[in-house]
Amino acid sequence: MAxxxxxxxFLAGFHVARASLRDVYVMGSRPLALLSDIHVADDGDVAKIFDHVAGITAVSELTDVPLVTGSTLRIGGDMVIGDRMTGGVGAVGVASAMTARERADIGDVILMTEGAGGGTISTTALYYGMHDVVNETINIKFLQACEALLEKDLDKKVHAMTDVTNGGVRGDAREISRTAGVKLVFEEENMRGLVNPRVLGMLESLNIDYLGVSLDSLLLIVPPEHEQEILETVQNAGVDIATVGYVEKGQGAELVIDGQRRDFTPRFRESAYTPIKKMVGDTTPDDFEAMCKAIDRAAEEAISKKRHIVEMLGKQ
Structure with a gap:
């Protein structure tokens, strides 16, 4: 939660609940239940808890996915002074087949739905006093698009599904390319047309790269023979969608602007959408390689600890 x-x-509850359902849907799964975990600081306002749960249950009622359990705790066991609230929402679903990113194949086409963002865009609008933009983020179009695909079993014809969230399209493109071993080519003009006009206007007025932030769009990679059926199904659900690119042999990702191909490599961080993030910047630090090695080492040590405990308790 930002x-x-x-x-x-309320905004926090709405957007985090919607995000948890997104994560379930993009795996080709149908969500069954939501769960909530809320933490408040020492002087936290109880009314915030009610508002947060109201935001969650608004999504719950609109999608017929029940909120079945949750917890409310003090941050740090009464040790954190202030009135901040934080927490998260989880979702559980079932799937008969997974839409893994590694299935993206040469010759596939890339589809994307309209997007107006969620928590990231709301945070940007609030920081810069553009409160009217917040209203644009209050929708469940992503979820409606996914549900329409599941209703017709079209998820089984999709090679890869993902949500355009942290890191934006730039981040998703690199991850899919790396996982599937293919090159993704995107048409910038087609993607621009799918971004909510008021959201796009705000981002451009603040010099924020819209391709590097969370747009809450659905990105689909599908065989060309299923392209039209998927486009029509999503459009009939009331959600705008268009073909924004294709998959070819190679590595990495490229962006086509005015007919010219350009590198589409993500920056070190997602687009800076708050004053503090702008100050920190998004350039790669000099010790990046050292940090990567340190992270790998930390992961290996954590796995080693887990194995040690499992082995120790397994012998009891």
Whole structure:
């Protein structure tokens, strides 16, 4: 939960609940239940808890996915002074087949639905006093598009599904390319047309790269023979969608602007959408390689600890 959304708990609850359902849907799964975990600081306002749960249950009622359990705790066991609230929402679903990113194949086409963002865009709008933009983020179009695909079993004809969230399209493109061993080519003009006009206007007025932030769009990689059926199904659900690129042999990702191919490599961080993030910047630090090695080492040590405990307790 972004810090500023701590003061807008309904928004926080709505967007985090919607995000948890997105994560289930993009795996080709149908969500069954939601769960909530809320933490409040020492002077936290109880009313924030009610608002947060109201945001969650708004999504729950609109999608017929029940909120079945949850917990509310003090941050740090009464040791954190202040009124901040934080927490998360989880979702559980079932799937008969998974839409793994590694299935993207040469010759596939890339489809994308309209997007107006969620928590990231709301945070940006609130920081810069563009409160009217927040209203654009209050929708469940992503979920409606996914449900329409599942209803017709079209998820089984999709090679890869993902949500355009942290890191934006730039981040998703690199991850899919790396996982599937293919090159992704995107048409910038087609993607631009799918971004909510008011959201796009805000981002451009603030010099924020819209391709590097969370747009809450659905990205689909599908065989060309299923392209039209999927486009029509999503459009009939009331959600705008278009073909924005294709998959070819190679590595990495490219962006086509005015007929010219350009590198589409993600920056070190997602687009800076708050004043503090702008100050920190998105350039790669000099010790990047050393940090990568340190992270790998930490992961290996954590796995080693887990194996040690499992082995120790397994002998009891």
């Amino acid at each position: 810090f500023i959304l701590s003061d807008f708990p």
